[in-house]
Amino acid sequence: MKSTIKKIVATFSVLSCGLLASCVSTQDAPLANGKILQQKQTVTAKRETPSFAAMTPGKASFGMIGAAAMLSSGNGIVRDNNVEDPANWISKELAAGIQKKYGTRLAGTRDVTDESPAAIAKACSDADYVLDVRTINWSFVYFPVNWGTYRVIYSAKLRLIDCKTGKVIAEGFHARIPEKSPQSPSYDDLVNRQASGLKRELQIGAAECLNYFKYNILKL
Numbered sequence: 001m002k003s004t005i006k007k008i009v010a011t012f013s014v015l016s017c018g019l020l021a022s023c024v025s026t027q028d029a030p031l032a033n034g035k036i037l038q039q040k041q042t043v044t045a046k047r048e049t050p051s052f053a054a055m056t057p058g059k060a061s062f063g064m065i066g067a068a069a070m071l072s073s074g075n076g077i078v079r080d081n082n083v084e085d086p087a088n089w090i091s092k093e094l095a096a097g098i099q100k101k102y103g104t105r106l107a108g109t110r111d112v113t114d115e116s117p118a119a120i121a122k123a124c125s126d127a128d129y130v131l132d133v134r135t136i137n138w139s140f141v142y143f144p145v146n147w148g149t150y151r152v153i154y155s156a157k158l159r160l161i162d163c164k165t166g167k168v169i170a171e172g173f174h175a176r177i178p179e180k181s182p183q184s185p186s187y188d189d190l191v192n193r194q195a196s197g198l199k200r201e202l203q204i205g206a207a208e209c210l211n212y213f214k215y216n217i218l219k220l
Contacts, residue, residue, distance in 0.1 A: 030217050031160060031170035037102040040128035044091045045120060046109045052078045053139035056187065057147045074139065081195035086206035087156055091133040093210050094158070097220040098131070117159065118166035125163055132159040133213075136173070138202060140190055149184040152198060153177050154205025158213045172217035176205035 054074035077083065091109075098104045110124045112132070124130040136155040143149050155175030159168050178184070178201075189197040214220045 027171070028173065028217065029168070029171040031219055034098075034102050034219060036169075037098055037104045037129065039103055039105060041107045041126075042095065042098065042104045042129045042131060043107050043124050043127040044095050044109045045112045045124070045130050045132040045134075046088065046091075047085075047112060047134060049078065049085045050135050050138070051075055052083070053137075053141075055139060055141040057142055070139075077191055077195055077198070081191075081198075083195055083199060083202070085135055086138065086154060086202050086209070087133045087135040090156060090158075090206055090210045090213070091131055094133065094213060094218060094220075095131055097214055098218060101220050104129075117161045117168050121161050121163045121166040124161075127163050129169075130161045130163055132161055133157070134159075137175070138205075140198065140201075142187075143180050143184065146180060146184075148186055149180065150187060150190060151178040151180070151184060152190070152201035152205065154202055154209065156206070156209040156213075158217055160218070170217055172213055174209045174212040176208045 051071045052074035053070045054077055055070050056073075095104075095106055099106050107127055110127075110130065112120050112123050114120060114123070120130055120132055134157050136157050138152075138154050140150045140152045143151065153176065155173065158170070158172045160170040161167070162169055185197050185201070190201070191198065
């Protein structure tokens with residue numbers, strides 16, 4: 001029994017770190033001069049819905065096979081309950097904010113598949129700037145010493161890219177990783193009623209990211 005618990009806790013630690021690994025390389029770089037956006041045409045980047053991990057104790061005990069099962073289960077929850085990628089909402093709200101403050105002309109969204117700023121700029125070459133908000137991690141994870149309760153993790157990365165030069169002129173990362181509390185939801189709380197609990201927790205995380213980007217990175 002002890003060896004099983006150790007294996008589950010070890011898998012929990014590895015996967016949790018891996019899910020957030022992309023944040024390590026991101027250094028916040030606030031927008032230095034918002035006036036460069038005035039009357040410029042700005043678009044927002046949009047990607048395919050990223051994979052969602054649903055980490056439960058049973059799946060965690062099977063290592064990497066279990067990790068694949070977590071993604072399969074999580075993607076099924078997202079698909080069957082029409083759970084939206086929060087990055088789309090964050091991007092829309094930020095675009096409205098820069099339009100209001102800087103008089104930016106919004107010109108819709110552009111589908112992107114590459115992660116390099118130069119490639120994104122090329123895909124959006126008809127605009128002056130592209131607002132790129134990407135979900136880094138969305139998942140729910142059980143607490144290893146309280147298997148019946150979960151936390152919903154959400155993290156996102158923001159980049160404002162100059163479409164003419166391919167340079168990133170503002171960048172930031174934010175994550176919400178809730179601590180254990182009496183309000184921590186159960187699995188059923190998250191997935192029942194069209195995953196209403198999951199949607200609520202993701203909205204809280206998205207709102208935190210939005211406010212962080214809005215006030216700390218774009219200075220809106």
